[in-house]
Amino acid sequence: MTSPETDLVDAPVAATGSEWWRTAVIYQIYPRSFSDSSGDGIGDLPGITSRLDDLETLGVDALWLSPFQRSPQKDAGYDVSDYCDVDPLFGTLADFDDMLAGAHSRGIRVIVDLVPNHSSDQHVWFQEALAAAPGSPERARYLFREGRGLDGDVPPNNWESVFGGPAWSRVVEADGSLGQWYLHLFDSTQPDFDWSNPVVREEFRRILRFWLDRGVDGFRVDVAHGLVKAEGLPDHTPDPEGGSMGGDAADVPYWGQEGVHEVYRDWHELVAEYEGDRALCAEAWLPTPERTALWVRPDEMHQAFNFSYLETPWDAASLRDVVTSSLRAYGAVGAPSTWVLSNHDVVRHASRLALTAENPQGHGIGPNSPGKPVAELGLRRARAATTLMLALPGSAYLYQGEELGLPEVIELDDHVRQDPTWFRTGGERYGRDGCRVPIPWSSDAPAYGFSPTGDSWLPQPAEWAVLARDAQLADEASTLSLYRSLLASRRARHLGAGAVEWIEGLGDDVVAFRNGTVTVVANTGSTAVALPDGIVIASSAPVLGGTLPADAAVWLADD
Numbered sequence: 001m002t003s004p005e006t007d008l009v010d011a012p013v014a015a016t017g018s019e020w021w022r023t024a025v026i027y028q029i030y031p032r033s034f035s036d037s038s039g040d041g042i043g044d045l046p047g048i049t050s051r052l053d054d055l056e057t058l059g060v061d062a063l064w065l066s067p068f069q070r071s072p073q074k075d076a077g078y079d080v081s082d083y084c085d086v087d088p089l090f091g092t093l094a095d096f097d098d099m100l101a102g103a104h105s106r107g108i109r110v111i112v113d114l115v116p117n118h119s120s121d122q123h124v125w126f127q128e129a130l131a132a133a134p135g136s137p138e139r140a141r142y143l144f145r146e147g148r149g150l151d152g153d154v155p156p157n158n159w160e161s162v163f164g165g166p167a168w169s170r171v172v173e174a175d176g177s178l179g180q181w182y183l184h185l186f187d188s189t190q191p192d193f194d195w196s197n198p199v200v201r202e203e204f205r206r207i208l209r210f211w212l213d214r215g216v217d218g219f220r221v222d223v224a225h226g227l228v229k230a231e232g233l234p235d236h237t238p239d240p241e242g243g244s245m246g247g248d249a250a251d252v253p254y255w256g257q258e259g260v261h262e263v264y265r266d267w268h269e270l271v272a273e274y275e276g277d278r279a280l281c282a283e284a285w286l287p288t289p290e291r292t293a294l295w296v297r298p299d300e301m302h303q304a305f306n307f308s309y310l311e312t313p314w315d316a317a318s319l320r321d322v323v324t325s326s327l328r329a330y331g332a333v334g335a336p337s338t339w340v341l342s343n344h345d346v347v348r349h350a351s352r353l354a355l356t357a358e359n360p361q362g363h364g365i366g367p368n369s370p371g372k373p374v375a376e377l378g379l380r381r382a383r384a385a386t387t388l389m390l391a392l393p394g395s396a397y398l399y400q401g402e403e404l405g406l407p408e409v410i411e412l413d414d415h416v417r418q419d420p421t422w423f424r425t426g427g428e429r430y431g432r433d434g435c436r437v438p439i440p441w442s443s444d445a446p447a448y449g450f451s452p453t454g455d456s457w458l459p460q461p462a463e464w465a466v467l468a469r470d471a472q473l474a475d476e477a478s479t480l481s482l483y484r485s486l487l488a489s490r491r492a493r494h495l496g497a498g499a500v501e502w503i504e505g506l507g508d509d510v511v512a513f514r515n516g517t518v519t520v521v522a523n524t525g526s527t528a529v530a531l532p533d534g535i536v537i538a539s540s541a542p543v544l545g546g547t548l549p550a551d552a553a554v555w556l557a558d559d
Ligand code: BGC
Pocket: 075, 078, 079, 115, 186, 222, 223, 245, 283, 344, 345
């Protein structure tokens, strides 16, 4: 190995503090696709409980569960009809308590999803609103408005749903006439609450307390940039190139309104009444770390997903920039940065990092998409990207199945697709089903061990047999073994609580830094690079003769 001249640059330092969420690796469970104990083809809470040993062995600190509350499942549970009960598809409240106790007994924390922007149209409040008259208190819990035009048949404004089509639907009044319109930023089955109404605020305080009293360690807050809408609901035309959930426009009247912060200040106080560092994590799609950092000021939420990082291409200069700006922006408000590469709304990073055509968030990829990824290249980059990410100080989010190197499922038949995006755009956008396919546990069991009957709500590809957890456990070179070794070293060497000290001089395509006793080198270029001295403790690809191959990353230790 060589000893290149290295320049140590100014080190952006993560904010310090002892709370668990500052450094935790949090594993996202998408319950319907994780593990099915009942055999109906949809994962459930007892299924999660039965797999807790695997999660402990993997080495994660906490779990985030996507919604399992009562829901007609029009948007896979992000359409909640009862916020304080478990949907029978997933089990019962007692099953939830068992799962929580099982996780806690292994030292694993659990945060749950909270969906405050909208409810299901089957929520009792919305049903009451439909039955009540315009101007009633029942309608005032949502955003009902008169239509425009002579007959009121033009929607109240020009807003578009994130899933495509208009963001307004018209109701039929009790006398059978066409009546008011209601706002839904997502599907028509997901009416938006009116957060200027104190009744809505009080109801969510009750819901927060319900789950905190049950012992959850915090909440991932859905659409945390969307609750408050601009006064008067003015027209807005989104940037067609922007991702579905935010885009780049600075003044979108339904994203990032100032008034939303008051809600989180209130929740901060409520959560602080409970023992044990309960945490709030914002799902807020905003264009920069600086803007997202407003959600984690000292009296607001504790964490926010770093979507700027997720959206950064596999390119050394861009990666250095986003890491620096993230640590600075979050550090400036005393918050840790988070890091994330995949979730249930984006193309899995084992495919995304090798796409060769633009693919705005939420559009997905399918059989007719341009620029489809080469699977082998995608996996190489994904392993390298994760190796880089897990060395960064702060908290990291993993999405179920990425530890197996699962790619996006591109070749799903049209008739099995379920994402409302697919239906609301008439098939123009494939949507997010490709990252939601149930994960494989055993290579030669029915549904690869996902369900005892072999049923699976989305079909699993034949190629997934070799990616099943049991096949990877015994293989030292597998992606699962890589994740386990990264997580173990990250914990043992306290990398989550460390700092980034950039190393320069290894080449334009290289991202290199020190964090504590570890030197991290990632090569985003197409030729091998010489490595500095150090003992290899983890690497995404074989390191031979002191060089790091293309699309690879390594951790080197002094001892
Ligand atoms: C969730 C999505 C969901 C949307 C509407 C999000 O950002 O992550 O899965 O469709 O909110 O609730």
